[in-house]
Amino acid sequence: MLHRFARILAVALSLAAVAPAEAALKVLATTPDWAALATELGGERVNVYAATNPFQDVHRVEAKPSLVARARSADLVFATGAELEVGWLPVLIQESGNSHIQPGSPGYFEAAAQLRLLEVPSSVDRSMGDVHPQGNPHVQLDPHNIATVALALTTRLATLDPAGAAYYQARGTEFQAKWQQALVRWETRAAPLKGVTVVVIHKDQVYLCHWLGLREVAAIEPKPGVPPSAGYLAELVTKLTAAPPKLILRNAYNDPKAVEWLSGKINVPVVMLPFSVGGTPEAKDLIGLFDDTLNRLLGATK
Numbered sequence: 001m002l003h004r005f006a007r008i009l010a011v012a013l014s015l016a017a018v019a020p021a022e023a024a025l026k027v028l029a030t031t032p033d034w035a036a037l038a039t040e041l042g043g044e045r046v047n048v049y050a051a052t053n054p055f056q057d058v059h060r061v062e063a064k065p066s067l068v069a070r071a072r073s074a075d076l077v078f079a080t081g082a083e084l085e086v087g088w089l090p091v092l093i094q095e096s097g098n099s100h101i102q103p104g105s106p107g108y109f110e111a112a113a114q115l116r117l118l119e120v121p122s123s124v125d126r127s128m129g130d131v132h133p134q135g136n137p138h139v140q141l142d143p144h145n146i147a148t149v150a151l152a153l154t155t156r157l158a159t160l161d162p163a164g165a166a167y168y169q170a171r172g173t174e175f176q177a178k179w180q181q182a183l184v185r186w187e188t189r190a191a192p193l194k195g196v197t198v199v200v201i202h203k204d205q206v207y208l209c210h211w212l213g214l215r216e217v218a219a220i221e222p223k224p225g226v227p228p229s230a231g232y233l234a235e236l237v238t239k240l241t242a243a244p245p246k247l248i249l250r251n252a253y254n255d256p257k258a259v260e261w262l263s264g265k266i267n268v269p270v271v272m273l274p275f276s277v278g279g280t281p282e283a284k285d286l287i288g289l290f291d292d293t294l295n296r297l298l299g300a301t302k
Helices: 002-023 032-045 065-073 089-096 143-160 162-189 206-212 230-242 257-266 286-300
Strands: 025-029 046-050 076-079 108-110 197-200 215-219 247-251 270-273
Touching (some): 032 076, 032 143, 065 089, 076 089, 076 143, 108 143, 143 162, 143 206, 162 286, 206 215, 215 230, 230 257, 247 257, 257 270, 270 286
Parallel strands (some): 025 076, 197 215, 197 247, 247 270
């Protein structure tokens, strides 16, 4: 009898052990950064999958059958929004046939919708390149934005999983405390970067520059998403030779050829930044992303 009871107890405990995984909210995040944030806030109550990796341009992603399958079973789609994923995410959601993750439903969450965006154009037309009508969507490189999005996501997770509301709230509170401590440390360290002049490739460093006080003086793309012509590059070399920037920035996902060419022409160092969680070995999580970004910038300005 005791032996039978022990067997029943062992089975019950084994079922209890796997229950959280089976009951976990399935989150499909469009970027590694949002996947990292969902994991931080959701812990063992979420099962998170990132639709892209840090070496992909999130503007240009193929809605593959494997991603459609992920969307079909997702409880929450966590996107940047502001049309960053407009080329592929709407197709993914439509093809999934999942009514829970349609825009406007609780299972669809956009980070940009929680924020005041920079570079909101007064008008948009094709001649301007890949300009986003709602504003610049590359919001993740200002840690103040991360904190704001985290607050809203904590509430959304509790809405989708009411049984875990207290759990999400506790993790959210812990995250905010840890994040605010890191913010103080980052902003103290970053003081020497204020006013440093930089050249970028694409207009995706705007929030980083705004946060740190870096001064963007040129972009290698003449217009967002438009490759530079030989004539434009020649003009850029002339301009930057006359007034050299301190740094040229590129992201882990960028092809390095253009920045290395420009660096050789104007004798200005290139700094490769992770841009996303996983973009460098040091950027293993969100805190690592900002730690490594500052380490690289500060190291290049010494």
